[in-house]
Amino acid sequence: xxxxxxxxxxxxxxxxxxxxxxxxxxxxxxxxxxxxxxxxxxxxxxxxxxxxxxxxxxxxxxxxxxxxxxxxxxxxxxxxxxxxxxxxxxxxxxxxxxxxxxxxxxxxxxxxxxxxxxxxxxxxxxxxxxxxxxxxxxxxxxxxxxxxxxxxxxxxxxxxxxxxxxxxxxxxxxxxxxxxxxxxxxxxxxxxxxxxxxxxxx
Numbered sequence: 077x078x079x080x081x082x083x084x085x086x087x088x089x090x091x092x093x094x095x096x097x098x099x100x101x102x103x104x105x106x107x108x109x110x111x112x113x114x115x116x117x118x119x120x121x122x123x124x125x126x127x128x129x130x131x132x133x134x135x136x137x138x139x140x141x142x143x144x145x146x147x148x149x150x151x152x153x154x155x156x157x158x159x160x161x162x163x164x165x166x167x168x169x170x171x172x173x174x175x176x177x178x179x180x181x182x183x184x185x186x187x188x189x190x191x192x193x194x195x196x197x198x199x200x201x202x203x204x205x206x207x208x209x210x211x212x213x214x215x216x217x218x219x220x221x222x223x224x225x226x227x228x229x230x231x232x233x234x235x236x237x238x239x240x241x242x243x244x245x246x247x248x249x250x251x252x253x254x255x256x257x258x259x260x261x262x263x264x265x266x267x268x269x270x271x272x273x274x275x276x277x278x
Contacts, residue, residue: 078219080212088211088224089231095203096235101162101267102129102194106236108169108263109185110243112256117185118244122236124190126229129200131191133228136204137221151198158196159275165193166268173260197274204228 096103102125110118143150194200212224242248 078223079217080220080223084211085223085227088207089227091207091211092228092231093235096129096232101165101197101270102190102236103239104263104266105165105193106190106240107243108259110240111249111259113185114249115241115244118240119237120187121185121190122240123233124187124192125194126190126232126236127187128191128194129232130225130229131195132198132200133204134225135201136208137216137225154198155274158198159271159273161192161196162271162274163268164271166264166266166271169260169264169267171264173257173264197270199274 106118106122106125109121208224212220216224
């Protein structure tokens with residue numbers, strides 16, 4: 077039986093929505109993908125990002141983030157690996173900025189690559205842990221946890237679907253085609269910087 081209240085769930089949705097709207101590697105990557113490859117490919121990638129982010133909610137609900145507190149080196153290792161992955165993505169975007177517009181059938185933006193991008197950053201696990209502890213009671217039933225996860229996944233899917241659809245509009249894609257070099261260089265630099273901050277920040 078679900079015991080959490082509608083008010084608690086509303087606060088959770090509002091907090092999660094505000095966090096998702098802050099620019100991060102997922103937002104940058106799905107926007108650039110929508111510009112370059114269009115709505116269909118960006119949607120698949122965006123759904124991968126949403127699923128990857130929601131996995132961290134599941135991790136927090138299962139209490140696995142307690143591992144980070146008990147064995148801090150696991151968080152450090154995850155941050156180093158995740159930061160290195162983001163830096164690699166940023167460097168590749170920078171290097172290929174001069175490449176022509178990719179064909180819509182080209183590879184590189186799959187459900188799995190979207191999941192990998194969001195799973196490379198352990199910050200959402202800490203975010204979800206803090207939010208869950210501050211909004212919901214400490215003792216949650218299986219039904220409560222299932223409802224929270226379903227809402228988190230729905231919010232993530234809605235956001236990335238809306239973002240991919242918006243950024244794939246013909247007007248924005250034409251602007252991207254004209255400014256591809258600078259947009260790709262800027263996006264690559266931003267993602268690499270986020271990866272570097274993940275590695276260097278205590």
